[in-house]
Amino acid sequence: MRKRPSCAGVWAPDVLVRPRIAVAGAGSIGCYVGGLLAAAGQDVRFLARPQVAAACAEAGLRLTDYDGHAAHVAAPCMVATAADAFDGADMILVCVKSRDTADMAAEIAAHAPGAQVISLQNGVENAGILRAALPAADVRAAMVPFNVVAEGPGHYHRGTSGDILVEAGPLPDIMTPTLKWCQVDNIEAVQWGKLLINLGNAINALSDLPLLTQLQNRAWRRLMADQMAEALRILSVAGISPAKTTAAPPHVIPHILRLPTPIFRRIASQMLTIDARARSSMWEDLKRGRRTEIDALQGAIIALADRHGRQAPLNARIRQLIREAEEAGAGPPGLTPEQIRD
CATH class of the missing domain: 3.40.50.720 (NAD(P)-binding Rossmann-like Domain)
Structure with missing residues (x-):
């Protein structure tokens, strides 16, 4: 144990x-x-x-x-x-x-x-x-x-x-x-650090995959990394310094996610324990036909970008896809990384 x-x-x-x-x-x-x-x-x-x-x-x-x-x-x-x-x-x-x-x-x-x-x-x-x-x-x-x-x-x-x-x-x-x-x-900085991690909730919901399965796939990790890196750029413009909520500082996580899978596995095993049954709460919301918290997560990044005259296109694309899944009411859509980026 x-x-x-x-x-x-x-x-x-x-x-x-x-x-x-x-x-x-x-x-x-x-x-x-x-x-x-x-x-x-x-x-x-x-x-x-x-x-x-x-x-x-x-x-x-x-x-x-x-x-x-x-x-x-x-x-x-x-x-x-x-x-x-x-x-x-x-x-x-x-x-x-x-x-x-x-x-x-x-x-x-x-x-x-x-x-x-x-x-x-x-x-x-x-x-x-x-x-x-x-x-x-x-x-x-x-x-x-x-x-x-x-x-x-x-x-x-x-x-x-x-x-x-x-x-x-x-x-x-x-x-x-x-x-x-x-x-x-520093609870506000901690909350921003957690929000960065929670941006992955939507990607997990759109994939309809267990989180551990998804993290074993480099294409999915690159998508998560690009979304987080985009959000980190917006937070930097806004003068917000997110706190570390995992073993790695926020600005390092996108680099870890982009690593080849064997190297990623070794590093990730020291950062977080995930079992094979874990999925995001947003996946569960779509599965049960409930509205998600997309506006409190990706929406917060998009709103911050708007206030500072910037854009967050990948976060906006993911928010759009979650809203479409909510409207369809058919559960998690099972998209691929390529379909999400399209």
């Missing part, structure tokens, strides 16, 4: 009494993170869609990961309304898609305006939206580096490694044996 990485910057909790936790948006990340907390004995309530609640009421939550760890939570507290989820909550983990942040912030303001709020969302703008709606709350941005996919009713599988990074400050005891939270002072 692979040893999990240690987490520098883990705090000794200032609050030893375990909090009442609400998960705002019980999707893949929400069910996995909240489920591990519940399995560790935390008081957790999940604001869930009816189909998620029904599946978990029947079989509970089954949580697995790339390292062979498994946990089960029997009959977790799944609720359908914000009042049931948030009333009395000390901490709220916001896990909704970026497009739903403002609506969720309004619900939190109505039911738990003083709760501590942690944004476990993709993108770079969500914590700001939450702070604007919740002036009395302690709102923290966080970055979830790992991938979680729903593999069946109530079953959530983590396919990649990494620890949660959260904006520094007092937090209660929410550590679990397999879920580490690390404090950082």
Whole structure:
């Protein structure tokens, strides 16, 4: 079994009494993170869609990961309304898609305006939206580096490694044996670093391939590298320095991706653990006929380029293809690298 990485910057909790936790948006990340907390004995309530609640009421939550760890939570507290989820909550983990942040912030303001709020969302703008709606709350941005996919009713599988990074400050005891939270002072730079990695979500969704399979193919890696390099140029023009969120600095990753496959494999094995079942959350959204977060990822790069009089044609092309797949409603289209570049 692979040893999990240690987490520098883990705090000794200032609050030893375990909090009442609400998960705002019980999707893949929400069910996995909240489920591990519940399995560790935390008081957790999940604001869930009816189909998620029904599946978990029947079989509970089954949580697995790339390292062979498994946990089960029997009959977790799944609720359908914000009042049931948030009333009395000390901490709220916001896990909704970026497009739903403002609506969720309004619900939190109505039911738990003083709760501590942690944004476990993709993108770079969500914590700001939450702070604007919740002036009395302690709102923290966080970055979830790992991938979680729903593999069946109530079953959530983590396919990649990494620890949660959260904006520094007092937090209660929410550590679990397999879920580490690390404090950082540069959370905005971390979020931009994660956004660069998340640009690959759309390429994975368009390919309809497991992430590990895709990374073994140099043509796919070159496409990922070109997209990231384009985004890095835009961030440089905007004066944004993204932080390192993997073992390699952001500006080095495109070069690593372009390496011949045997060399890439050796280097990548030291940077990240990925199992054969991992796919991107955007792939899962297309598979289930849901709208994606393309506007919070590629869209953020395109908007930044527009503000600085530049263009991001590859990011724009990929956003267009994801929007077309959303409209078609037929799931991931299974494109080739050449078709994406066309």
